[in-house]
Amino acid sequence: MNRSVIEADLCKGCRVCVNSCPNHCLSIGSEINRLGYQYARSTPEKCTACGICFYVCPEPGAITVYKGEAPDVK
Amino acid sequence: MIVKEKPKAFYDTFERKGAGQEVTHYCPGCGHGTAHKLIAELLVELDIQDRTIFLSPVGCSVFAYYYMDTGNIQCAHGRAPAVGTGIRRTHKDAILISYQGDGDLAAIGTAEIIHAANRGENMTVFFINNAIYGMTGGQMAPTTLEGQKTLTTPLGRSSGRDGNPIGMAEVMDAIKAPVYIERVSLSTPGKVLKARKVFKKALENQIDKKGFSFVEVLSPCPINWKMDPVEARSWMQEHLEPLYPVRNFRDGSHLPVPHDDFIPFMKEDEIINLLSSGGAIPDVKASESDLEQRVKIAGFGGQGVLSAGILLANYAIASGYEATWLPSYGPEMRGGKANAGVIFSNRSIGSPVVAEPNVLIALNSPSLTSFENDVEPGGLIMVNSTLVREEVKRDDVDVLYIPASEMARESGVLATANIIMLTIYLKYKGLADTELLRKVLPLSVKRKDAVDLNLKMMEKALAYYDRELA
CATH class of the missing domain: 3.40.50.970 (Thiamin diphosphate (ThDP)-binding fold, Pyr/PP domains)
Incomplete structure (x- = not known):
């Protein structure tokens, strides 16, 4: 299944990806990461691996987009 | 399959101080x-x-x-x-x-x-x-x-x-x-x-x-x-x-390449030749005599005041002296006041400012008026007598009156009065090495086609010295 995998400790919780995802696959969780931000989380169900979240995200390594086989994340 | 990931043109880790070695320093949402x-x-x-x-x-x-x-x-x-x-x-x-x-x-x-x-x-x-x-x-x-x-x-x-x-x-x-x-x-x-x-x-x-x-x-x-x-x-x-x-x-990306940024390759000797017109500062030999000449060359812009200064400084270096050249001129390229201070010495030179010259070369009248009283007692004042009608009032200095502009006029280029004055100065001080001067002159003359003319004027000045002053 397609999925955007978010590296929890690299996310600054800016919500730009959440707001940009055309299929509303992303949300901000309640947990706080190492940097002190509530970070974004993804669900795979409706993801088309379009890459929009990757491009709007200002952090170089926070988002990796998988098409097909994605690693299992919580 | 990964379709989008951190581009490889980023470093794996960011070696910066403080918190994140993997995140940027930018604020959230930047x-x-x-x-x-x-x-x-x-x-x-x-x-x-x-x-x-x-x-x-x-x-x-x-x-x-x-x-x-x-x-x-x-x-x-x-x-x-x-x-x-x-x-x-x-x-x-x-x-x-x-x-x-x-x-x-x-x-x-x-x-x-x-x-x-x-x-x-x-x-x-x-x-x-x-x-x-x-x-x-x-x-x-x-x-x-x-x-x-x-x-x-x-x-x-x-x-x-x-x-x-x-x-x-x-x-x-x-x-x-x-x-x-x-x-x-x-x-x-x-x-x-x-x-x-x-x-x-x-x-x-x-x-x-x-x-x-x-x-x-x-x-x-x-x-x-x-x-x-x-x-x-x-x-x-x-x-x-x-x-x-x-x-x-x-x-305009469909247009042809607008210009070529190619810079022609030149060998070192070609570059030197281009910049020096074939002249060269010969191997420096140490000078033995104890000497400090503080020369003020003054005139109006266009008389070759600054060029004469450069020539003198180059010549002094070629003769094994330390030398400085400090120009001073107004905004006008032609007609304004201009002077150059040249110091050469066999000792190191502290400041290039010539406040108390022991040689004044006055190419026009205002220059003599401005600097006559600055000259050190026992110094030398050289006056371009074609343009300077007044006499030097000081009696504690050597004075040479040279009709330099008149001599230059005869050769057709008024701007060569500077080389005449300079040559006679060097000869008078016993510092003239005509061979050396010939080698150094092309380094200092801006218009390369004028090198021969300047060499000719140098000969003329030497002849004048032998005839009138020797």
């Missing part, structure tokens, strides 16, 4: 990270990472060298296009990315960006416009909108008081040379993807040596705008984009 990511991805895609030199500015993106695994130069404030120009002169295949903010490019670096654009330098400029000074804490920038509140415009920018927002893409469009000018925005996903296409084109232009490409990037600064990152992007669409229209201003 546009810089997005712009960096687009560029980094394109460096890999276009296979130019290994020949890219990333010129970072002063501003928030000052630390780009922590992130971009390319050549990096952090430039003085606003000077990145000038630095790029310098690199281009020696590295014609380097990919130069000048990445600048609005304080850097549109305020302190205005001169550099305009002239780099005007020369059509083959480089790509990414101009990040967030309408505010970010790094220093949110002061008004040249690009700040009318009414926008900043630290320095707490009541909002007023055009009457603070000037108008400046559209740099429009400014660039007033210049002939740039091949590609476009303004993009990072406000929506669609516009980010459009920006990527524009970035790519701007880099391809450089790869194809098409010339100067300018991309203005409207970019959010949520922290200094005091908005959350999502709100900041809405604000861009509502306020920034209407004033700074997101569009292409020029695309």
